[in-house]
Amino acid sequence: MVCPLPSISLCMLPSLNFEQRHSFRSSLKPTSETLQRELFHKFNSPFELQQVHTLVIKTGTPLSALPLSRVASICALTPSFPYARRIFQLVDQPEISLWNSCLRDFAESDSPFDAILLFHQLRSHNVCPDSFTCSFVLKACLQLLDLFHGRIIHAFVEKLGLQFNLVLQNVILHLYSSCGQISDAILLFNKMPQRDTVTWNTMITQLGKRGDADSAYEMFLQMPERNVRSWTAMVSGFVQCGKPKEAVDLFTKMEEVGLKPNEVTVVAVLAACADLGALNVGRRIHKYSDESGFQRNIKISNTLIDMYIKCGCLEAARDVLGGMKERTVISWSTMIQGLAIHGKADEALELFSEMTQTGIKPNAVTFIGLLNACSHMGLINEGYAFFASMTRDYGIIPGIEHYGCMVDLLSRAGLLQQAHEFIKQMPIMPNAAIWGALLGGCKVHKNIEMAELAMRHLHELDSLNDGYYVVLANIYSEAKQWDNAARLRKLMRNRGLKKTLGLSSVSIKEVAHEFVAGDDTHPQFQEILKMWNQLQVHMRLKGYIPNTSVVLLDIDEKEKEKVLSRHSEKLALVFGLIRTPPGETIRIFKNLRICEDCHASFKLISEIVDREIVVRDRNRFHCFKDGCCSCRDYW
Known part of the structure; x- marks a missing residue:
C-alpha cells in the first residue's frame, strides 16, 4: 500500500x-x-x-x-x-x-x-x-x-543468483586480491563458471604485486587469449618481483607476436631496462615512445631519466629533463640523485637551486639525493646544512634514510667518532643500514675498534647478512689479523652463511653476458685470460702492483694475484674489449662494491686502450676515462 x-x-x-x-x-x-x-x-x-x-x-x-x-x-x-x-x-x-x-x-x-x-x-x-x-x-x-x-x-x-554475472565476479575477485586475500581470490577464480581477459589480468597483476611472479607467469601461459594489458601486467609483475631480465625477454616476445606496447607497457619495460642496464633496449623504447606521441607522458619521461642514469648515460638523462615541458618533483629528484651517484655533487646542488627557483618544493626523496651527493664527495658542511634545512625550511621530518646518509657522509670522511655520536643522538632507533654505513667507513679508514663496535649492533639487528661479516673480515685481513678473519669465516659457516659471489654483466648488442668471480668455464675464458695477461704487462709498466690485501684467504701472493685476475668485473671488462669495436664505451654492472684492485686496474686500462669504462656497482657509478675515475678516488 x-x-x-x-x-x-x-x-x-x-x-x-x-x-x-x-x-x-x-x-x-x-x-x-x-x-x-x-x-x-x-x-x-x-x-x-x-x-x-x-x-x-x-x-x-x-x-x-x-x-x-x-x-x-x-x-x-x-x-x-x-x-x-x-x-x-x-x-x-x-x-x-x-x-x-x-x-x-x-x-x-x-x-x-x-x-x-x-x-x-x-x-x-x-x-x-x-x-x-x-x-x-x-x-x-x-x-x-x-x-x-x-x-x-x-x-x-x-x-540473488548473480553468480553468472561476470562483471560482478571480476569486481569481487579484484577486491579480494587487492585486500591481500589471495587464497580467497584463487578459490573464487577456480569456481568462476566463466572468465574473460579481465579476470586473468586481475589475477596476474595482483600476484605480481605480491611478489609471486612464478604463479603469475603460470596463469599468463594458461590464458586462452592475451591482450596488451595481459602482456603489460606480466612485464610489470616481473619488474616488481626483481626479475628485470625476464621482463625484457617477455617484452621482446610481445613485440614478436605483433602487439604494440601502450604507455603503461613503456613505463614497465623502461623500469626493467633501468634495473638490468639494458641501454640498447631502453634507447629503442625511447625512440618508439617518441614516434607514438608519448612525449607528454610525465611518468614515461621520469622513467626515461631513471633508465639513462642507471645505464650510466647522464647526458641522455639531461636531454630528457631538458625536453620536458612540465616537470614534477620526481623529475628533479631523480636527476639530482643520478648526478649524486655519478659523483657530480656540484651539478646536483646547482640543479636543486634551479628546482627551487621554479617554485617546486623538494620532498623527502629530493633530500636523500642531496645528502648522497654530499656523501659521495665529502661535503660535510653542505650535508649538515641540507639536513637542517629539511625541517626548518620545508617541514620534512628526517627519516631513517636521511640519518643513514648523514652517518655515511661522516664515516666516509673519516669522522668515525662523530658519526658514532650522531647515531647515539638519533631520535629514532638506528637500523642495520645505519650501523652498516659506519662499518663501511671503518673499512675505508681501517679502524678495527669502531668496526667491532658496529658489528656488535649488526649482530643483533641483521645477523644473517653475509656482507657485514665480509667487510669486517676484510678489515682484519688488511691488518694481517688472519686469526680473526678465520674466526669470522668459521662463524659464517656455523650460521650457514656463504659469501655472496661477485657477479658482473656486460651487454653487447642487447645481450647481457654474465660472469661470476673465479669462474673459468666461460667458452672464451682462455682468450679472456690471454688478453688480461697482455694488459697486465702494460699496467705494470705504468706502476701497477696487485693489491692482494683485498683477498681474504691466507695464501701466498701468487695465488692471491690469480684470485684477483678472476674478479667478475675484470672478466666482464676483458670480454667487452674483445667483443666490441675500438672506441666503444663498455658498461659493466656489478652486484657488489667494486674492489680497490679492480678500481686501480680500470683507471690504467681506460688509458691503455683509450676507452671509456662505466661501472655501476652496488653503491654508485664509476666512470673511468684517460686514467682517471669520476669518483676522484673518494669512495
Whole structure:
C-alpha cells in the first residue's frame, strides 16, 4: 500500500525575507518549462525539495518532471528517505534504478563510503538490490579496500543468483586480491563458471604485486587469449618481483607476436631496462615512445631519466629533463640523485637551486639525493646544512634514510667518532643500514675498534647478512689479523652463511653476458685470460702492483694475484674489449662494491686502450676515462 504524500502548502515553506517570498510567489506564474529550468534543479535539502513539490502540486505539473536522481541523492542519507520513496512509487519508473543512479554517484565521489551507507538504508527499508546495486557498492568497497562490506555484497550476489554475472565476479575477485586475500581470490577464480581477459589480468597483476611472479607467469601461459594489458601486467609483475631480465625477454616476445606496447607497457619495460642496464633496449623504447606521441607522458619521461642514469648515460638523462615541458618533483629528484651517484655533487646542488627557483618544493626523496651527493664527495658542511634545512625550511621530518646518509657522509670522511655520536643522538632507533654505513667507513679508514663496535649492533639487528661479516673480515685481513678473519669465516659457516659471489654483466648488442668471480668455464675464458695477461704487462709498466690485501684467504701472493685476475668485473671488462669495436664505451654492472684492485686496474686500462669504462656497482657509478675515475678516488 502506497503511503499518502504529506499535505504541503506555502505555509510550510521556511522563513524567507520579503524579497524571497515575493520572488517565490512570482515563480508560480511562469510556464512549467520555466519552473523546471529555474527551480526544479536547484533544491539542496529535503526541505527545499518540499518547496518544489508544493509548486508541482499547485501548477499541476507531472511528478515525473522532478529530477528524480537529485531527489534520491538529497534524501538518501537523511530521515527523509521514506519521503523520497513515496515520490518514486508515484512515478512510472523502477525505484531501484533511481537509487542505483545515486549509488553510482556516491561510489565515484570523494566519499565512497556514502554508497555503503545508502546500501544499508535500502536494505533496512526492504528495497531489493539488483546487479547494478551490487556493482556500485562493490566499486565503493574496492576504493576503500573495505573487505568486510565486500564480503556482505558477495553474499548478496550469491543470494540473488548473480553468480553468472561476470562483471560482478571480476569486481569481487579484484577486491579480494587487492585486500591481500589471495587464497580467497584463487578459490573464487577456480569456481568462476566463466572468465574473460579481465579476470586473468586481475589475477596476474595482483600476484605480481605480491611478489609471486612464478604463479603469475603460470596463469599468463594458461590464458586462452592475451591482450596488451595481459602482456603489460606480466612485464610489470616481473619488474616488481626483481626479475628485470625476464621482463625484457617477455617484452621482446610481445613485440614478436605483433602487439604494440601502450604507455603503461613503456613505463614497465623502461623500469626493467633501468634495473638490468639494458641501454640498447631502453634507447629503442625511447625512440618508439617518441614516434607514438608519448612525449607528454610525465611518468614515461621520469622513467626515461631513471633508465639513462642507471645505464650510466647522464647526458641522455639531461636531454630528457631538458625536453620536458612540465616537470614534477620526481623529475628533479631523480636527476639530482643520478648526478649524486655519478659523483657530480656540484651539478646536483646547482640543479636543486634551479628546482627551487621554479617554485617546486623538494620532498623527502629530493633530500636523500642531496645528502648522497654530499656523501659521495665529502661535503660535510653542505650535508649538515641540507639536513637542517629539511625541517626548518620545508617541514620534512628526517627519516631513517636521511640519518643513514648523514652517518655515511661522516664515516666516509673519516669522522668515525662523530658519526658514532650522531647515531647515539638519533631520535629514532638506528637500523642495520645505519650501523652498516659506519662499518663501511671503518673499512675505508681501517679502524678495527669502531668496526667491532658496529658489528656488535649488526649482530643483533641483521645477523644473517653475509656482507657485514665480509667487510669486517676484510678489515682484519688488511691488518694481517688472519686469526680473526678465520674466526669470522668459521662463524659464517656455523650460521650457514656463504659469501655472496661477485657477479658482473656486460651487454653487447642487447645481450647481457654474465660472469661470476673465479669462474673459468666461460667458452672464451682462455682468450679472456690471454688478453688480461697482455694488459697486465702494460699496467705494470705504468706502476701497477696487485693489491692482494683485498683477498681474504691466507695464501701466498701468487695465488692471491690469480684470485684477483678472476674478479667478475675484470672478466666482464676483458670480454667487452674483445667483443666490441675500438672506441666503444663498455658498461659493466656489478652486484657488489667494486674492489680497490679492480678500481686501480680500470683507471690504467681506460688509458691503455683509450676507452671509456662505466661501472655501476652496488653503491654508485664509476666512470673511468684517460686514467682517471669520476669518483676522484673518494669512495
